[in-house]
Amino acid sequence: MRNYIQPGDSITVTATAAASSGDGVLMGSLFGIASGDAAIGDNLVLTTTGVFEMPKPSTDDLAVGDDLYWDDANGLVTNDDDTGSNPFIGLAVSVASNPSGTVNVKLG
Structure with missing residues (x-):
């Protein structure tokens, strides 16, 4: 090509x-x-591809397969799309319960 x-x-x-x-x-x-x-x-x-351990709010309770968004103001992955202002970045590929501060994210 x-x-x-x-x-x-x-x-x-x-x-x-x-x-x-x-x-x-x-x-x-x-x-x-x-x-x-x-x-x-x-x-x-x-x-732009792969799985990365990323910081998250310790209060977010995440399950494998949850949609994840980027809170650019705080530099954190979150399950809150904040009414569309936090862009989708990938999926959780690990369980990350409260009070954990990280989650494994598959980008994309």
Whole structure:
């Protein structure tokens, strides 16, 4: 295919905010996990597929298969779509009961 560019598992973008390796990063509707550290204006590789342990509110009670959303203001995964303002990022692939602070997320 002459129009093929790349698999899309990782996307290189220009960082619009400082990011550390492992941070969730939202750019418009694109969500990924920072593959390294970046300052504003640096190239930043976002991993857009896979399973990652992500921070969540300790009060969220999550089951395998729950839809998960990104609360960009707090840098947390949540099961609350906040009336559509938190974008969908993937599914829970682990049980994460109250008071746990993390959940395993399959992106996409």
